[in-house]
Amino acid sequence: KAGVTQTPRYLIKTRGQQVTLSCSPISGHRSVSWYQQTPGQGLQFLFEYFSETQRNKGNFPGRFSGRQFSNSRSEMNVSTLELGDSALYLCASSSRTGGFDGYTFGSGTRLTVV
Amino acid sequence: QKEVEQNSGPLSVPEGAIASLNCTYSDRGSQSFFWYRQYSGKSPELIMSIYSNGDKEDGRFTAQLNKASQYVSLLIRDSQPSDSATYLCATRGEGTALIFGKGTTLSVSS
Numbered sequence: 001k002a003g004v005t006q007t008p009r010y011l012i013k014t015r016g017q018q019v020t021l022s023c024s025p026i027s028g029h030r031s032v033s034w035y036q037q038t039p040g041q042g043l044q045f046l047f048e049y050f051s052e053t054q055r056n057k058g059n060f061p062g063r064f065s066g067r068q069f070s071n072s073r074s075e076m077n078v079s080t081l082e083l084g085d086s087a088l089y090l091c092a093s094s095s096r097t098g099g100f101d102g103y104t105f106g107s108g109t110r111l112t113v114v
Numbered sequence: 115q116k117e118v119e120q121n122s123g124p125l126s127v128p129e130g131a132i133a134s135l136n137c138t139y140s141d142r143g144s145q146s147f148f149w150y151r152q153y154s155g156k157s158p159e160l161i162m163s164i165y166s167n168g169d170k171e172d173g174r175f176t177a178q179l180n181k182a183s184q185y186v187s188l189l190i191r192d193s194q195p196s197d198s199a200t201y202l203c204a205t206r207g208e209g210t211a212l213i214f215g216k217g218t219t220l221s222v223s224s
Contacts (some may be wrong), residue, residue: 026169031210033211034194035211041217042202042214042216042217043158043202043204043212044213044214045211045212045213048209048210048211055209055210056208056209058212072206088157090157090158090201094210100146100206100210101163102148102150102160102163103160103210103212104160104220105157105159106156106157107156107158112214
């Protein structure tokens with residue numbers, strides 16, 4: 001069974017640019033959540049999508065957005081990049097049926113803003 | 115605002131010893147707790163979840179929950195060098211959002 005697939009693995013962008021990250025969840029999982037991980041703040045929740053709808057959003061500025069497609073694949077977008085956006089962005093997949101028992105994380109996209 | 119606190123470590127134990135990792139949480143109403151392991155340069159992987167007071171065992175791992183003391187722990191028996199990693203404690207926030215502690219680094223020496 002394929003795991004959670006995130007692309008690309010690494011990205012280098014310039015301040016002010018925008019970036020789009022992609023995530024394909026485990027087959028059959030309809031919930032996709034996104035997290036940002038930095039050394040200073042640790043793992044922080046960005047948002048969750050389920051059945052193409054944003055169900056929950058963390059405390060991040062509006063420059064961070066996402067969407068989910070009918071096949072459950074999800075993208076997140078960060079506009080007007082800032083140096084502080086440099087982080088590991090993790091996508092997490094869960095079934096959400098029969099109760100929630102934790103996520104499976106993808107390998108992440110490491111974003112460096114210069 | 116729910117918070118999860120962990121000692122950043124490093125916690126150093128010799129091979130074969132029991133490693134004890136601890137976590138406290140701020141919201142007395144928290145019900146679900148998760149332990150993740152993260153190797154350097156890798157993504158977190160779920161070790162186990164715990165919902166009820168008491169112990170839950172899975173192989174060499176035992177999670178312990180004490181809701182009265184707002185305390186969660188993870189015991190690793192017969193620690194191996196391959197257990198060297200950062201261990202993240204998390205509780206469930208709104209929906210399926212997880213609130214993570216900043217993690218404890220464990221180092222197991224052979």
